[in-house]
Amino acid sequence: MSVEEFVFDVAGELVLNDFTAENKVGSVAGGVGALCVVGALGLAGPIVVPLAIAGGVLAGATGESSVKSTAKSIGSIVESVASGVGSVVGSTTKGITAGFLGFIDIFKSDADFFKRGVEKLKNKQYAEAVEDFSKAIEINPHYTEAYYLRACIYSDTCKYQAAIEDLSEVIKIDPQFEEAYFLRGCNRSDSRDYQGAINDYSQTIKINPQHFEAYYNRGHLLATQKNYDGAIFDYTQSINLDPNNKDIYERRGRIYIEIKDYESALSDYTQIIKLDKRKFNAYFIRGGIYFDLQNYEKSIQDFTYLIENNYSIAEAYLHRANAYLANENYEKSILDFTQIINLRPNDFSALLSRAGTRTMSKDYNGAIADYTLAIKNKFECVDTYFKRANIRKLKGDLQGAIKDYNHVIQLDPNYSSAYVRRGCIRKKQGKSKEAIEDFKQAVNIFAKKSMLNEVKKLQQEIRLLENEIKNTPWWKTRIF
Secondary structure, eight states: OOHHHHHHHHHTTTTOSHHHHHTHHHHHHHHHHHHHHHHHHTOOOTTHHHHHHHHHHHHHHHHHHHHHTTTOOSHHHHHHHHHHHHHHHTTOTTHHHHHHHHHHGGGOOHHHHHHHHHHHHHTTOHHHHHHHHHHHHHHOTTOHHHHHHHHHHHHHTTOHHHHHHHHHHHHHHOTTOHHHHHHHHHHHHHTTOHHHHHHHHHHHHHHOTTOHHHHHHHHHHHHHTTOHHHHHHHHHHHHHHOTTOHHHHHHHHHHHHHTTOHHHHHHHHHHHHHHOTTOHHHHHHHHHHHHHTTOHHHHHHHHHHHHHTTSSHHHHHHHHHHHHHHTTOHHHHHHHHHHHHHHOTTOHHHHHHHHHHHHHTTOHHHHHHHHHHHHHHSTTOHHHHHHHHHHHHHHTOHHHHHHHHHHHHHHOTTOHHHHHHHHHHHHHTTOHHHHHHHHHHHHHHHHHTTOHHHHHHHHHHHHHHHHHHHHSOHHHHOOO
16 A cells, blocks of 8 residues: 555545545645655654644645635735725724635625634644534534534644544544544543443444554553453454564553463564664663563573663563573672672662572671671671671681670560571570570461471470480589
């Protein structure tokens, strides 16, 4: 289909009438020009496009008509009414020209007002265009084109209810006017009547199953209602009609992620990247999908690509570090966490992540150094003391570990795990009574949280310790 055929196909039910049919060359030129403007401005809004095409077609027709009628001067009309005009117009505050034109309006037909409204629309004189279209409707209450163009202006100026009323009139006159349903759907959506909008988009599709924008817009609304199956269907139909539209793949991909269909999401984001290798956010999301699918090598490749292209560097390093960590490549994971810390010196979480990775790689001194630095920068962080205590315990620094567990309990008296760990160290040191006290404290906290398995285990441990104390000969407990 040629561009010219497309314009007339799109505009056929919108604005073509006897007037535009008589001036087809100008109509096509105007419509093509409007499409070029839309493309140049990057306008993709469902409301802007109909107004742009409608305005272009009608303006083009008006341009051709004005050329054809240059010989039809109003001079003869002026001469025939001149004698009466002076006395009437002279006293008006609008001036002779305005008064004269107002007088001439008496002789205008609905088509005359419509043509002048089109001219005003072309000149972006929206208020004046509305006035002329209203006069055309006043003369001819079934003037669908006047209703439609007035609705376009109302829509473009956010007068949604007025636009809806005009479009409803268009539909009443012509129930097969697909673009009236579509534009009414847009206005209903903008006025938050989402179900009404869905109904209008559905009717548009019923009349024209190839209406890309109706599928596209209905898909958005269904997605917001969490009707994911319906949204996927509409986005798929949109893709069938426009296979190179990256935005639709991305929207469908997000839904697939939401419903955890990662394989389908992966396919959509891969397609986005095929269409545009500089679509960096697609690499970012695909890298995350690969991670969730446990394909860590592919995930690393995507985040490496982002780092090489200086896109969201710190976040890319973070996700790649986690992918290296999941792949048990601790050395490279630590290097990436270090890069994040260099970029964001106050990134507390990156520091803790590096400490955790160093712990896994058995670099206990490095992990303790990281936790110590974290404590220095954020003194009141209970978990950091607890983690450092655990590493000190692994290293055999029992006194250092107890000191840290003491800090934890001081900061949070209900930190049950600190009592358990401290109790275990005291048991190992032969301090059974102190260990029992720690375990009893932990039991009370676990009981309040209904953690019955933990309660049972610790009660058993307490009984064993109490029996040990009971069965220990007096001379073993005597201090000399």
